[in-house]
Amino acid sequence: MTLAFTDDKPHDECGVFGVYAPGRDVARLTFFGLYALQHRGQEAAGIATSDGKSAYLHKDVGLVSQVFNEANMKPLIGSHAIGHNRYSTTGSSLLRNAQPFLIETIDGPLGVSHNGNLTNTLELRKMLLERGGGLQSTSDSEIMTLMLAAPVDAWSELKSNESNLDRWQQRILGLMRVAKGAYSLAILTRDAIYGARDANGLRPLCLGKLEGGYMIASETSALFTIGAEFVREIEPGEIIKIDAHGITSIKLEHDAPKALCSFEYVYFARPDSVMEGQVIHDVRQRLGRQLAKEAPVVADVVIAVPDSATPHGIGFALETGIPYTEGLIKNRYIGRTFIQPDQSLRELGMQLKYNPLRANLEGKRIVLVDDSIVRGTTSGPLVQLVRDAGAIEVHVRVASPMIKHPCFMGVDMATYGQLIAHNKTLEEIRVHIGADSLAYLSVGGLKNAIGEGSSLHHGHCTACFSGEYPIDIPAWLFGDTRDQALFEGSLT
Ligand code: SF4
Numbered sequence: 001m002t003l004a005f006t007d008d009k010p011h012d013e014c015g016v017f018g019v020y021a022p023g024r025d026v027a028r029l030t031f032f033g034l035y036a037l038q039h040r041g042q043e044a045a046g047i048a049t050s051d052g053k054s055a056y057l058h059k060d061v062g063l064v065s066q067v068f069n070e071a072n073m074k075p076l077i078g079s080h081a082i083g084h085n086r087y088s089t090t091g092s093s094l095l096r097n098a099q100p101f102l103i104e105t106i107d108g109p110l111g112v113s114h115n116g117n118l119t120n121t122l123e124l125r126k127m128l129l130e131r132g133g134g135l136q137s138t139s140d141s142e143i144m145t146l147m148l149a150a151p152v153d154a155w156s157e158l159k160s161n162e163s164n165l166d167r168w169q170q171r172i173l174g175l176m177r178v179a180k181g182a183y184s185l186a187i188l189t190r191d192a193i194y195g196a197r198d199a200n201g202l203r204p205l206c207l208g209k210l211e212g213g214y215m216i217a218s219e220t221s222a223l224f225t226i227g228a229e230f231v232r233e234i235e236p237g238e239i240i241k242i243d244a245h246g247i248t249s250i251k252l253e254h255d256a257p258k259a260l261c262s263f264e265y266v267y268f269a270r271p272d273s274v275m276e277g278q279v280i281h282d283v284r285q286r287l288g289r290q291l292a293k294e295a296p297v298v299a300d301v302v303i304a305v306p307d308s309a310t311p312h313g314i315g316f317a318l319e320t321g322i323p324y325t326e327g328l329i330k331n332r333y334i335g336r337t338f339i340q341p342d343q344s345l346r347e348l349g350m351q352l353k354y355n356p357l358r359a360n361l362e363g364k365r366i367v368l369v370d371d372s373i374v375r376g377t378t379s380g381p382l383v384q385l386v387r388d389a390g391a392i393e394v395h396v397r398v399a400s401p402m403i404k405h406p407c408f409m410g411v412d413m414a415t416y417g418q419l420i421a422h423n424k425t426l427e428e429i430r431v432h433i434g435a436d437s438l439a440y441l442s443v444g445g446l447k448n449a450i451g452e453g454s455s456l457h458h459g460h461c462t463a464c465f466s467g468e469y470p471i472d473i474p475a476w477l478f479g480d481t482r483d484q485a486l487f488e489g490s491l492t
Pocket residue numbers: 010202260261262263264406407408409410411413461462463464465
C-alpha cells in the first residue's frame with residue numbers, strides 16, 4: 001500500500017470492539033462498530049466470532065469497507081465477536097500484524113484485539129521466548145495473546161481469593177500484573193468476551209447495552225452507531241466479563257494514577273464521542289476558547305484546518321467575537337490512495353488536499369486555527385495557500401501545547417529528532433511556517449479546558465507536551481533504536 005499524502009498529525013492507536021448478543025448477527029454489529037471507529041486506524045481491520053464451539057476469523061489490510069463483504073462475513077457466525085481497526089504502533093503494518101489475533105489454547109479459542117502500546121515489550125518477549133513460546137510478528141499484541149494462552153499462573157502467582165475466578169479472568173489478571181504501558185483489550189473466548197483496561201486508563205474503553213446483549217468499544221460513537229446505550233466507562237485496571245450470565249467485573253489492585261490520554265480530547269476521538277462525561281466536541285470548543293483567552297489577536301475572520309480543528313476554531317471565534325468562516329475545503333477522500341501523484345501534481349502540494357475559499361480570505365486578516373503541530377510539515381504550505389488566496393495577514397493559533405516529547409503509550413507521534421517543537425523555539429517555528437504570528441495553548445490551559453482538577457475529570461496524560469510520563473519509560477525507548485533492538489539480540 002502506498003501512502004501518497006501524509007498529514008502532520010499524531011496517528012492513532014487502534015480501535016477495539018466486542019459484542020456479546022446471542023441471536024443477533026454479531027459479525028454485522030461488529031462491522032458497523034468498526035466502521036464508526038475507522039478514524040482510530042485505517043491500515044487493517046478484522047473480526048473474530050465464536051459460536052460456543054469454534055471461532056472464526058477474517059482480517060486483512062485496508063479500510064473496514066474494503067476488508068469485509070457479504071461473502072467473507074457469512075462464515076463469521078456465533079453469539080459473540082470482537083473486532084479491531086489497526087494503525088501500527090509497534091511492528092510494521094503487514095497482514096501478520098493485523099488483529100484480532102486468534103489462536104487455539106488448552107481452554108479453547110482465544111482472540112485478542114489490543115489498543116495501546118506496552119513499554120516493557122522486550123522484557124515480556126524474553127519471558128515468553130524463555131518459556132518456549134514462538135512469535136510470528138513484531139507486535140506487542142501478539143505477545144499479550146501468547147501470554148494469555150499460557151498456564152494461569154505462568155506470569156504471576158494467583159492470590160488465594162482468586163481461585164474462584166474463571167481461568168480467563170485469572171490469566172488476564174496475571175498478564176496485567178506484569179504488562180506495563182497502555183492497553184485496552186477486547187478478548188474473545190469460546191463462551192464470553194472480556195474487556196480490560198490498563199491501570200492508568202491511558203486508552204479509552206466503554207461499556208454499552210443493546211437489545212439482546214452488551215458490548216465494549218473504544219469510543220461511545222461505536223455504541224450509538226449500532227443502537228446501543230452507553231452504560232459506563234470501564235475503569236482503569238478493571239476486567240469486564242460478558243457471557244450468558246451477564247456482566248462480571250473484577251479489578252486489578254494497583255496504585256497507578258489515572259492518566260487518560262489528553263490527545264483523545266485534542267484530536268483522536270470522534271467529536272460526537274463522550275469521555276469522562278464530556279462530549280468531545282464541547283471540550284474542543286473549550287480548547288479554542290482557552291486559546292483565544294491566552295493568545296488573542298486582531299483579525300477579520302477565524303478559519304480552521306478542516307475537519308479536525310473545526311470545533312477549536314469555532315471556540316476561538318466564540319470567545320473573541322471574530323466571525324468564524326470556512327476558509328479551506330478538504331478533499332475528504334484523498335487521505336489514502338494507492339495512486340502516487342506524479343512530480344507536477346506533487347508540486348501542487350497542499351492543493352491536492354485543501355482548496356482555499358478565496359472569497360472568504362481575500363484582503364482579510366486571518367486567524368488560522370489548528371489542533372496540533374507535530375513535525376511542522378504541513379503548516380507552512382497551509383499558510384502559503386491562505387496567503388496565495390489573498391489573505392493580508394495569517395495568524396496561526398494551535399489549540400494544544402507544543403509537542404516536545406514522543407509518546408510511548410500507543411500513539412505514533414514522532415521521535416525527538418522529528419518533533420519541530422523539540423528542536424525549534426516558538427519564534428523559529430513561526431518563521432519556518434511563514435506566519436505573521438504564532439501561539440500555542442499552554443499546558444495549564446489544556447488541563448483547564450479538559451476539566452483537569454475537577455473531581456470528575458482528574459488524571460490525564462500530558463507527557464508529549466510536558467515530558468511528565470505517567471509510567472516509567474525504559475531508557476532504550478527514548479532513542480530511535482526500538483526496531484533495531486527488536487531485531488538484534490536484545491530480545492533473547
Ligand atoms: S504522550 Fe501524548 S499522545 Fe501519548 S498518551 Fe500521553 S497525551 Fe496521549
